Amino acid sequence: xxxxxxxSKAIDWLSSGVGKLTMWLILITTLxxxxxxxxxxxxxxxxxxxLEIQWYLFAGVFMLGAGYCLLKNAHVxxxxxxxxxxxxxxxxxxxxxxxxxxxxxxxxxxxxGWPLFVRAWESGEMSQSxxxxxxxxxxxxxxxxxxxxxxxxxxxxxxxxxxxxGVGPDVLAHxxxxxxxxxxxxxMAAQLxxxxxxxxxxxxx
Numbered sequence: 001x002x003x004x005x006x007x008s009k010a011i012d013w014l015s016s017g018v019g020k021l022t023m024w025l026i027l028i029t030t031l032x033x034x035x036x037x038x039x040x041x042x043x044x045x046x047x048x049x050x051l052e053i054q055w056y057l058f059a060g061v062f063m064l065g066a067g068y069c070l071l072k073n074a075h076v077x078x079x080x081x082x083x084x085x086x087x088x089x090x091x092x093x094x095x096x097x098x099x100x101x102x103x104x105x106x107x108x109x110x111x112x113g114w115p116l117f118v119r120a121w122e123s124g125e126m127s128q129s130x131x132x133x134x135x136x137x138x139x140x141x142x143x144x145x146x147x148x149x150x151x152x153x154x155x156x157x158x159x160x161x162x163x164x165x166g167v168g169p170d171v172l173a174h175x176x177x178x179x180x181x182x183x184x185x186x187x188m189a190a191q192l193x194x195x196x197x198x199x200x201x202x203x204x205x
Contacts (some may be wrong), residue, residue: 001167004158008062012071018148019068022061029057029160048129056138063145067152071171087170094172098157106150112143 033054040046069075085093119125120136127133162168 001162001165005162005168008155008158008162009152009201014151015071015155016068017063019071022068025061025064029054029061032057048127049133050129052127052129052133056141058132059138059141063141064148066145070149070152070156073187076197085174088164090172091163092172095157095160095164098153098160102153105148106146106153109146110143110150113139113146117143177198 032050036050036054038044051185089128117136117139120134120139125135156171159168163170
């Protein structure tokens with residue numbers, strides 16, 4: 001089990017790195033979109049390549065970030081039901097869901113998406129728009145994204161089984177408190193409120 005937990009940590013590390021990459025993709029997409037809008041307004045011109053690269057990057061954010069979302073347990077749950085269940089019941093539900101739903105779904109999508117990527121790669125398929133981009137990077141997002149999601153599913157399954165066997169923590173218990181982002185936002189709000197009520201130096205005398 002310890003070897004599997006080490007594998008889980010390695011997969012988590014990979015998913016965290018990809019998740020940070022997708023955050024930069026959001027920034028890049030925003031900058032390209034804003035630049036394209038400014039050029040269109042000021043010079044009455046545009047670029048199909050810039051429009052399509054926005055779509056590619058936007059697709060990359062969702063496809064490549066799916067595994068990171070699973071790592072952070074940020075996907076949608078029916079909380080009012082899950083909160084009434086025991087920790088073991090919640091973990092057993094995840095085990096069944098990962099094995100019965102997530103794994104087959106990822107494998108099917110990889111199997112369907114891989115031929116699309118290969119055909120686009122071999123044929124050099126291009127966008128039908130004038131000045132458009134090659135299509136294979138967009139098609140590559142499908143098998144790559146689901147492969148990363150499948151890997152993270154393996155990591156989550158290992159962690160659920162480890163908890164059920166009494167050799168690992170309950171990672172689902174982290175949902176009961178605020179997330180790191182929420183805690184940071186609360187701390188910043190508290191600092192701003194404290195600064196607002198503090199006396200101004202010029203008035204202190």
